[in-house]
Amino acid sequence: MTDMIDTVAPSRAKRLKALTHEVHDALDKSVMEASSFEDLLGYGRFVQMQWAFHRQIDALYDDGQLQTALPGLQDRRRMALIVADLVDLGLAVPEVQSAPIFQPGETPDLPTALGWLYVAEGSNMGAALLRKQAARMGLSDAFGARHLAPAEGGPAAHWREFTTALDAAQLTDTEEARVVQGAQAAFACVQELAHACLG
Numbered sequence: 001m002t003d004m005i006d007t008v009a010p011s012r013a014k015r016l017k018a019l020t021h022e023v024h025d026a027l028d029k030s031v032m033e034a035s036s037f038e039d040l041l042g043y044g045r046f047v048q049m050q051w052a053f054h055r056q057i058d059a060l061y062d063d064g065q066l067q068t069a070l071p072g073l074q075d076r077r078r079m080a081l082i083v084a085d086l087v088d089l090g091l092a093v094p095e096v097q098s099a100p101i102f103q104p105g106e107t108p109d110l111p112t113a114l115g116w117l118y119v120a121e122g123s124n125m126g127a128a129l130l131r132k133q134a135a136r137m138g139l140s141d142a143f144g145a146r147h148l149a150p151a152e153g154g155p156a157a158h159w160r161e162f163t164t165a166l167d168a169a170q171l172t173d174t175e176e177a178r179v180v181q182g183a184q185a186a187f188a189c190v191q192e193l194a195h196a197c198l199g
Contacts, residue, residue, distance in 0.1 A: 012176070013163035016118050016183050023187040027194060028126070034198035037133035042198075043144075044089050047082060049197035050147060052094060053190050054079045057120055059104045060113050069110065070165045076121065076158075081147035088144040094197075101189070111175040114166060115182020119190070121162045124155050 010018070017024075036046040060066055061077040070076075086093060102108050102116070127148040134145040141149035151158035171179065 011163070011167045012169070012179065013118070013166055016115070016180060019180050020119075020183050020187055023184060023191065024122075027187060027191050030191060030194040030198065034194070036198060037130065037137070040089065040137055043134065043137060043139070044086075044091050045197050045199070047085050047089065047147070048091065048094050049190070049193045051079075051082045051086060052096070052193045052197060054082055054120070055096065056101045056189060057113075057116050057186075059100065059102045059106070060108060060117060062104065063108060063113070065107070065110055066113055066117070069114070069169050070117065070162065072161070073117075076151075076162070078120075078147045081149075085144050085146050088139075088146075109178060109182075110169075111171055111178035112182035112185075114169060115179045115184070116186040117162075118166060118179075118183050119186035121159065124151070125159050128155055 031046065034042060034045070036042045058077070058079045061074050067073045083093060102113065128150065131141075131145055131148040131150070134140075134148060137144075139145040
């Protein structure tokens with residue numbers, strides 16, 4: 001019985017975590033080194049970076065195939081909260097010339113999109129600590145740090161619901177590889193935005 005347990009393959013979410021931990025750690029380091037939570041100026045740049053990333057994926061939340069694969073997906077959308085935070089902080093939405101990676105009205109590649117959404121949802125797990133740091137600057141779930149507010153039931157339960165649905169998606173080996181590529185591309189995108197927005 002022990003041998004059988006030892007040979008059980010890790011879940012898709014756990015594989016993604018293992019295969020992206022280096023780029024994830026590098027991103028966390030970039031955010032911390034930029035002193036994003038030491039003052040409102042640094043925090044404002046962080047929120048602009050969040051906007052720039054969520055702009056890339058915002059169309060995914062309207063996609064029917066993704067809504068079927070990930071029940072409750074639309075409720076996980078954070079773009080409106082990020083925009084409200086920018087308004088609270090007196091900051092304009094950044095001007096961007098290029099089109100987002102996932103565009104409204106276009107059907108995305110489902111495995112690739114799952115990888116991107118894994119990164120977006122995973123960031124909610126780290127938001128609890130960031131929320132406490134934002135509170136030290138006078139920000140709250142109702143002003144300036146709306147997008148860091150936890151979901152009903154808490155971030156851990158919210159994450160479990162997402163990963164359960166993610167793990168349940170039936171994919172071929174080729175599609176499995178595209179999930180990983182999507183997650184790695186998403187982390188690379190946020191890392192690039194961190195350099196551009198946070199300095």
